[in-house]
Amino acid sequence: MPTWGLLFLLWTAAGASQEAMRDCPAPCSCRSLETMGLHVDCEGRGLTALPPLPPGTRHLLLANNSLRSVPPGAFDHLPQLWILDVSQNPWHCDCGLTYLRLWMKDHMPDSLQDVLCASPARAAHRPLNQLTGYQLGNCGWQLQASWAQPGFWWDVALVAVAVVGVALLAGLLCISTESLG
Numbered sequence: 001m002p003t004w005g006l007l008f009l010l011w012t013a014a015g016a017s018q019e020a021m022r023d024c025p026a027p028c029s030c031r032s033l034e035t036m037g038l039h040v041d042c043e044g045r046g047l048t049a050l051p052p053l054p055p056g057t058r059h060l061l062l063a064n065n066s067l068r069s070v071p072p073g074a075f076d077h078l079p080q081l082w083i084l085d086v087s088q089n090p091w092h093c094d095c096g097l098t099y100l101r102l103w104m105k106d107h108m109p110d111s112l113q114d115v116l117c118a119s120p121a122r123a124a125h126r127p128l129n130q131l132t133g134y135q136l137g138n139c140g141w142q143l144q145a146s147w148a149q150p151g152f153w154w155d156v157a158l159v160a161v162a163v164v165g166v167a168l169l170a171g172l173l174c175i176s177t178e179s180l181g
């Protein structure tokens with residue numbers, strides 16, 4: 001019986017690693033980690049965009065590629081992602097890189113200094129951790145977000161009502177002082 005148990009364990013382990021290999025993005029090489037999860041090596045593959053990443057990705061090596069940006073939310077489906085190497089890429093450090101910057105700040109703040117910007121001119125040759133929000137550029141996200149919220153128009157209506165109210169009050173005061181005088 002223990003032999004069968006061992007065989008079953010081996011079989012499930014082999015199945016899990018096969019599944020992991022099947023999900024491996026084409027240009028990369030993958031191996032299962034003993035601590036669960038996948039080691040996904042995409043270094044030096046000439047990538048210009050992130051490959052589709054399997055959900056079990058735990059180590060993700062992306063160094064020495066041609067990546068310029070990371071789409072917002074790109075790592076949200078990778079709860080196990082623990083080690084990320086994005087050095088030696090021509091990062092375009094504008095507000096589009098805010099997601100990567102915040103993700104790294106939350107998970108591995110020390111590595112932000114290894115992310116060097118290639119463009120635009122105001123950010124070139126500087127590590128991502130040294131750029132202020134202003135230098136990253138303001139995309140107007142906050143403004144758009146507040147205009148899109150239904151509460152925004154209620155606020156506008158309330159302010160309008162208040163302004164009309166104050167004007168009426170002022171008018172009444174003028175009339176009453178005039179009639180007094």
Ligand SMILES: *[C@@H]1O[C@H](CO)[C@@H](O)[C@H](O)[C@H]1NC(C)=O
Nearest residue numbers: 043044045046047063064065
């Ligand atoms: C970077 O990747 C290229 C292939 O895209 C390779 O030829 C080169 O040796 C790599 N450089 C380093 C420093 O790993």
